[in-house]
Amino acid sequence: MNFDRLAPYYRCMEFILAGGKMHRCRTAFLDQVPQPKNILLLGEGPGRGLIECCRRFADAQITCVDASERMLAQARRQLAHHNLKASRVEFIHADILNWLPSGKTYDVIVTNFFLDCFRPEQLAQMIPRIADISAPDANWVIADFQIPPAGLRRIRSRLIIWMLYVFFRVATRLAARELTKPDSVLEKAGFTLHRRIESEWGLLHSDWWRKR
Numbered sequence: 001m002n003f004d005r006l007a008p009y010y011r012c013m014e015f016i017l018a019g020g021k022m023h024r025c026r027t028a029f030l031d032q033v034p035q036p037k038n039i040l041l042l043g044e045g046p047g048r049g050l051i052e053c054c055r056r057f058a059d060a061q062i063t064c065v066d067a068s069e070r071m072l073a074q075a076r077r078q079l080a081h082h083n084l085k086a087s088r089v090e091f092i093h094a095d096i097l098n099w100l101p102s103g104k105t106y107d108v109i110v111t112n113f114f115l116d117c118f119r120p121e122q123l124a125q126m127i128p129r130i131a132d133i134s135a136p137d138a139n140w141v142i143a144d145f146q147i148p149p150a151g152l153r154r155i156r157s158r159l160i161i162w163m164l165y166v167f168f169r170v171a172t173r174l175a176a177r178e179l180t181k182p183d184s185v186l187e188k189a190g191f192t193l194h195r196r197i198e199s200e201w202g203l204l205h206s207d208w209w210r211k212r
Protein backbone atom coordinates (compact mmCIF):
# COMPACT_ATOMS: atom_id res chain seq x y z
CA MET A 1 0.00 0.00 0.00
CA ASN A 2 1.33 3.43 -0.92
CA PHE A 3 -0.65 6.67 -1.07
CA ASP A 4 2.30 8.75 -2.36
CA ARG A 5 1.02 8.80 -5.92
CA LEU A 6 -2.36 10.13 -4.84
CA ALA A 7 -1.07 12.73 -2.39
CA PRO A 8 -0.90 15.71 -4.80
CA TYR A 9 -4.45 15.09 -6.07
CA TYR A 10 -6.18 13.79 -2.94
CA ARG A 11 -7.79 17.03 -1.76
CA CYS A 12 -8.88 17.99 -5.23
CA MET A 13 -10.39 14.53 -5.81
CA GLU A 14 -12.29 14.77 -2.56
CA PHE A 15 -13.65 18.20 -3.46
CA ILE A 16 -14.82 17.06 -6.89
CA LEU A 17 -16.41 13.83 -5.63
CA ALA A 18 -17.81 14.88 -2.27
CA GLY A 19 -17.69 18.66 -1.88
CA GLY A 20 -17.73 19.40 1.85
CA LYS A 21 -19.49 16.20 2.91
CA MET A 22 -16.45 14.24 4.08
CA HIS A 23 -15.04 17.24 5.88
CA ARG A 24 -18.29 17.75 7.80
CA CYS A 25 -17.87 14.15 8.99
CA ARG A 26 -14.30 14.84 10.14
CA THR A 27 -15.33 17.79 12.26
CA ALA A 28 -18.70 16.56 13.58
CA PHE A 29 -17.57 16.03 17.18
CA LEU A 30 -14.40 18.08 17.47
CA ASP A 31 -16.18 20.96 19.22
CA GLN A 32 -17.61 18.59 21.81
CA VAL A 33 -14.73 16.38 22.94
CA PRO A 34 -13.00 17.66 26.10
CA GLN A 35 -9.79 19.63 25.53
CA PRO A 36 -6.98 17.06 25.24
CA LYS A 37 -3.28 17.27 26.10
CA ASN A 38 -2.12 14.75 23.52
CA ILE A 39 -3.84 13.94 20.26
CA LEU A 40 -2.97 11.03 17.98
CA LEU A 41 -3.95 11.44 14.33
CA LEU A 42 -3.61 8.19 12.39
CA GLY A 43 -3.49 8.07 8.59
CA GLU A 44 -3.95 11.80 8.56
CA GLY A 45 -3.31 12.24 4.86
CA PRO A 46 -2.92 15.78 3.52
CA GLY A 47 -3.77 17.54 6.76
CA ARG A 48 -7.41 18.64 6.79
CA GLY A 49 -8.11 16.97 10.13
CA LEU A 50 -4.81 18.23 11.47
CA ILE A 51 -5.68 21.87 10.75
CA GLU A 52 -9.03 21.50 12.50
CA CYS A 53 -7.38 19.93 15.56
CA CYS A 54 -4.72 22.66 15.72
CA ARG A 55 -7.41 25.36 15.60
CA ARG A 56 -9.71 23.82 18.18
CA PHE A 57 -7.17 22.41 20.63
CA ALA A 58 -4.73 25.27 21.00
CA ASP A 59 -2.77 23.73 23.90
CA ALA A 60 -2.57 20.16 22.66
CA GLN A 61 0.48 18.34 21.36
CA ILE A 62 -0.32 16.42 18.22
CA THR A 63 1.26 13.24 16.87
CA CYS A 64 0.52 12.59 13.24
CA VAL A 65 1.32 9.14 11.83
CA ASP A 66 1.10 8.29 8.15
CA ALA A 67 2.77 5.73 5.90
CA SER A 68 2.96 8.19 3.00
CA GLU A 69 5.87 10.64 3.01
CA ARG A 70 4.14 12.79 0.41
CA MET A 71 0.91 12.95 2.42
CA LEU A 72 2.94 14.08 5.45
CA ALA A 73 4.64 16.73 3.29
CA GLN A 74 1.22 18.03 2.25
CA ALA A 75 0.11 18.15 5.89
CA ARG A 76 3.27 20.11 6.81
CA ARG A 77 2.56 22.57 4.00
CA GLN A 78 -1.01 23.02 5.24
CA LEU A 79 0.29 23.96 8.70
CA ALA A 80 2.56 26.59 7.20
CA HIS A 81 -0.19 27.83 4.88
CA HIS A 82 -2.53 28.36 7.85
CA ASN A 83 0.20 29.97 9.99
CA LEU A 84 -0.07 27.27 12.63
CA LYS A 85 2.79 26.38 14.95
CA ALA A 86 4.65 23.36 13.58
CA SER A 87 6.44 22.77 16.90
CA ARG A 88 3.18 21.40 18.39
CA VAL A 89 3.06 18.65 15.79
CA GLU A 90 5.23 15.56 15.59
CA PHE A 91 5.08 13.93 12.17
CA ILE A 92 5.89 10.24 12.07
CA HIS A 93 6.43 8.42 8.81
CA ALA A 94 5.46 4.85 9.66
CA ASP A 95 3.19 1.98 8.83
CA ILE A 96 0.82 1.88 11.78
CA LEU A 97 0.95 -1.92 11.80
CA ASN A 98 4.68 -1.76 12.66
CA TRP A 99 4.82 1.56 14.52
CA LEU A 100 6.46 1.46 17.94
CA PRO A 101 4.93 4.26 20.04
CA SER A 102 7.20 6.34 22.28
CA GLY A 103 5.42 5.73 25.59
CA LYS A 104 3.13 8.79 25.45
CA THR A 105 -0.56 8.31 26.21
CA TYR A 106 -3.21 10.02 24.10
CA ASP A 107 -6.47 11.64 25.23
CA VAL A 108 -7.94 11.89 21.75
CA ILE A 109 -7.43 9.52 18.84
CA VAL A 110 -8.57 10.61 15.39
CA THR A 111 -9.00 8.20 12.48
CA ASN A 112 -10.61 9.83 9.47
CA PHE A 113 -11.24 7.59 6.46
CA PHE A 114 -8.40 5.42 7.74
CA LEU A 115 -9.84 2.30 9.38
CA ASP A 116 -11.37 1.43 6.02
CA CYS A 117 -7.84 0.77 4.71
CA PHE A 118 -7.48 -2.45 6.73
CA ARG A 119 -8.50 -6.06 6.55
CA PRO A 120 -10.33 -7.55 9.57
CA GLU A 121 -7.22 -9.25 10.98
CA GLN A 122 -5.24 -5.99 10.67
CA LEU A 123 -7.93 -4.06 12.58
CA ALA A 124 -7.93 -6.77 15.23
CA GLN A 125 -4.18 -6.30 15.62
CA MET A 126 -4.01 -2.51 15.42
CA ILE A 127 -7.00 -1.25 17.44
CA PRO A 128 -6.02 -2.95 20.75
CA ARG A 129 -2.46 -1.60 20.34
CA ILE A 130 -3.81 1.93 19.96
CA ALA A 131 -6.18 1.37 22.89
CA ASP A 132 -3.13 0.44 25.01
CA ILE A 133 -1.57 3.87 24.45
CA SER A 134 -4.80 5.78 25.06
CA ALA A 135 -5.52 7.55 28.36
CA PRO A 136 -8.05 5.95 30.77
CA ASP A 137 -10.73 8.48 29.70
CA ALA A 138 -9.70 8.71 26.05
CA ASN A 139 -12.02 9.75 23.22
CA TRP A 140 -11.73 8.24 19.75
CA VAL A 141 -13.32 10.13 16.89
CA ILE A 142 -13.88 8.43 13.57
CA ALA A 143 -15.15 9.52 10.19
CA ASP A 144 -15.68 6.81 7.62
CA PHE A 145 -17.84 5.04 5.10
CA GLN A 146 -20.47 2.49 6.05
CA ILE A 147 -23.04 0.22 4.46
CA PRO A 148 -26.60 0.75 5.73
CA PRO A 149 -28.46 -2.43 6.77
CA ALA A 150 -31.17 -2.49 4.08
CA GLY A 151 -32.99 -0.88 1.19
CA LEU A 152 -31.92 1.40 -1.63
CA ARG A 153 -29.48 3.14 0.66
CA ARG A 154 -27.65 -0.16 1.11
CA ILE A 155 -27.48 -0.85 -2.63
CA ARG A 156 -26.26 2.69 -3.32
CA SER A 157 -23.57 2.55 -0.62
CA ARG A 158 -22.38 -0.91 -1.66
CA LEU A 159 -21.94 0.25 -5.22
CA ILE A 160 -20.07 3.44 -4.29
CA ILE A 161 -17.84 1.60 -1.80
CA TRP A 162 -17.11 -1.19 -4.28
CA MET A 163 -15.96 1.43 -6.82
CA LEU A 164 -13.81 3.14 -4.18
CA TYR A 165 -12.05 -0.12 -3.29
CA VAL A 166 -11.39 -0.93 -6.95
CA PHE A 167 -9.94 2.54 -7.44
CA PHE A 168 -7.77 2.47 -4.30
CA ARG A 169 -6.59 -1.07 -5.02
CA VAL A 170 -5.30 0.07 -8.41
CA ALA A 171 -3.98 3.47 -7.29
CA THR A 172 -2.42 2.49 -3.94
CA ARG A 173 -2.34 -1.34 -3.86
CA LEU A 174 -4.54 -1.24 -0.78
CA ALA A 175 -4.64 -4.65 0.90
CA ALA A 176 -8.27 -4.37 2.08
CA ARG A 177 -10.80 -5.69 -0.43
CA GLU A 178 -13.94 -4.57 1.36
CA LEU A 179 -15.17 -2.43 4.23
CA THR A 180 -14.85 -3.97 7.68
CA LYS A 181 -16.93 -2.53 10.51
CA PRO A 182 -14.52 -1.81 13.39
CA ASP A 183 -17.25 -1.59 16.07
CA SER A 184 -16.81 -4.99 17.71
CA VAL A 185 -13.01 -4.59 17.84
CA LEU A 186 -13.34 -1.12 19.40
CA GLU A 187 -15.75 -2.52 21.99
CA LYS A 188 -13.41 -5.40 22.79
CA ALA A 189 -10.59 -2.87 23.20
CA GLY A 190 -12.58 -1.04 25.89
CA PHE A 191 -14.39 1.67 23.92
CA THR A 192 -18.13 2.40 23.90
CA LEU A 193 -19.98 4.24 21.15
CA HIS A 194 -21.10 7.53 22.68
CA ARG A 195 -22.58 9.22 19.60
CA ARG A 196 -22.94 8.47 15.90
CA ILE A 197 -24.13 10.77 13.12
CA GLU A 198 -24.98 9.30 9.74
CA SER A 199 -25.13 11.32 6.55
CA GLU A 200 -25.27 11.11 2.77
CA TRP A 201 -28.02 8.43 2.76
CA GLY A 202 -26.16 6.39 5.32
CA LEU A 203 -22.95 6.22 3.27
CA LEU A 204 -20.94 8.29 5.75
CA HIS A 205 -20.75 8.26 9.51
CA SER A 206 -19.05 10.22 12.25
CA ASP A 207 -18.47 8.41 15.53
CA TRP A 208 -17.44 9.45 18.98
CA TRP A 209 -16.23 6.50 21.05
CA ARG A 210 -15.26 6.82 24.72
CA LYS A 211 -13.02 4.55 26.76
CA ARG A 212 -15.02 2.94 29.51
Ligand SMILES: C[S@@+](CC[C@H](N)C(=O)[O-])C[C@H]1O[C@@H](n2cnc3c(N)ncnc32)[C@H](O)[C@@H]1O
Residues within 6 Å of the ligand: 001, 002, 003, 004, 026, 042, 043, 044, 045, 046, 049, 065, 066, 067, 068, 071, 094, 095, 096, 097, 111, 112, 113, 114, 117
Ligand atom coordinates in the same frame (compact mmCIF):
# COMPACT_ATOMS: atom_id res chain seq x y z
C1 LIG B 1 -7.96 7.32 2.52
S1 LIG B 1 -6.61 8.26 3.14
C2 LIG B 1 -7.40 9.25 4.40
C3 LIG B 1 -6.70 10.55 4.62
C4 LIG B 1 -7.33 11.49 5.63
N1 LIG B 1 -7.28 10.96 6.98
C5 LIG B 1 -8.73 11.93 5.30
O1 LIG B 1 -9.48 12.21 6.20
O2 LIG B 1 -9.04 12.04 4.11
C6 LIG B 1 -5.75 7.08 4.12
C7 LIG B 1 -4.48 7.62 4.70
O3 LIG B 1 -3.99 6.63 5.58
C8 LIG B 1 -2.63 6.37 5.30
N2 LIG B 1 -2.41 4.94 5.59
C9 LIG B 1 -2.99 3.88 4.98
N3 LIG B 1 -2.54 2.73 5.52
C10 LIG B 1 -1.66 3.09 6.48
C11 LIG B 1 -0.85 2.37 7.40
N4 LIG B 1 -0.83 1.02 7.41
N5 LIG B 1 -0.08 3.05 8.27
C12 LIG B 1 -0.07 4.41 8.26
N6 LIG B 1 -0.80 5.15 7.42
C13 LIG B 1 -1.58 4.50 6.54
C14 LIG B 1 -2.42 6.71 3.83
O4 LIG B 1 -1.08 7.02 3.53
C15 LIG B 1 -3.38 7.89 3.67
O5 LIG B 1 -2.74 9.10 3.95
